[in-house]
Amino acid sequence: MSSKFLLLALVFSCLFANAQSQVNIGGGQNLQALNGAPLTPEKVMELQGSYFFSDDFLPATLVDASGKEYKDKKIKFNLKSNIIYYTDWDGKLMQATSDIRKLIITETDKTTVFENFFPSIDGLDAGTYYKVLVTGSAKLLLSTQFSEAEYKEFNSAVTTKRVDKVYQLYGAANGGIKKLTKGEAELLDLLKDKSTELTAFIKQNSLKCRKQSDYETVFNYYNGLKK
Incomplete structure (x- = not known):
């Protein structure tokens, strides 16, 4: 074997060994980015509960700030983020980006109305949707917030986040809002x-x-x- 070949083999061997020392996914080690910063793998999380009004897509009508109605939508509504997801005509999942002021969800046995653009209170702002219980000159509103707790079962690598809905009544009238x-x-x-x-x-x-x-x-x- 020529000396040149031995030299090349030695160089490749050193490079491979160095690469192994920098990118090691065994033994619980962190991965390293090209600039040397450690990249910690994301925590494995299991969610118990839901942030959605319903885990199913439900028929709904969306009403924007101008009063324009978007009918016959199938939506999922995230009560924590106040984001409305819907399926487009071709089945593609979309996120509503219009200024939606009212959300009318129709189920077999009931209709539920959510509205936003009320004065800020208790950390809730104009983008927060409330369930409307009574409408008229004065509106009785129900906010949905969440209590969250993380725990891990003994000898488990999975962290569970428990999510519970917390409800609070508010009244809106005469340009103001008040917790009841x-x-x-x-x-x-x-x-x-x-x-x-x-x-x-x-x-x-x-x-x-x-x-x-x-x-x-x-x-x-x-x-x-x-x-």
């Missing part, structure tokens, strides 16, 4: 233009204004007064 948690006083403050009539109505019907059905009754009565 403490009963009659905050409700009357929001609907102060009819506070006298509402006070009498609440007393007459023995309403405590601490559960959703009580708020729905009061908001419907208020909207009737405003007609």
Whole structure:
């Protein structure tokens, strides 16, 4: 074997050994980028729960800021990111980028309406969609937030993230918005233009204004007064 061939073989051997020392995916080692920065593999995550209104695509009508309706869409709605996904005419998955102000989801037994563009409150901004429970001059709204907790089973390499929906009532009227948690006083403050009539109505019907059905009754009565 010629000396030139031996020299070339030695060079290639050294280069290969060096490459092995830099890119080693065994033994739990990190990969290294070309500039030497370590690239840590992403954590294996399993999700328990869902951020979506439904995990199925549901028929819906989308209404943008100009009032234009986009009907007969099949959508999935991410309640955490407020992103609406839909399937295009050719089945391609798309993300709604128009300024969608209202989302009307139609299921076999019910219709659910979401709206946004309300004043900011509690970290929720104009882009946050609320479920509309009562509509009219005053709107009773339901926000959906999430509690998240990560845990790992004993001797498991998989981290599980548990996601639970957390609901909160809000009222929107007269250009303002208020969290509804403490009963009659905050409700009357929001609907102060009819506070006298509402006070009498609440007393007459023995309403405590601490559960959703009580708020729905009061908001419907208020909207009737405003007609």
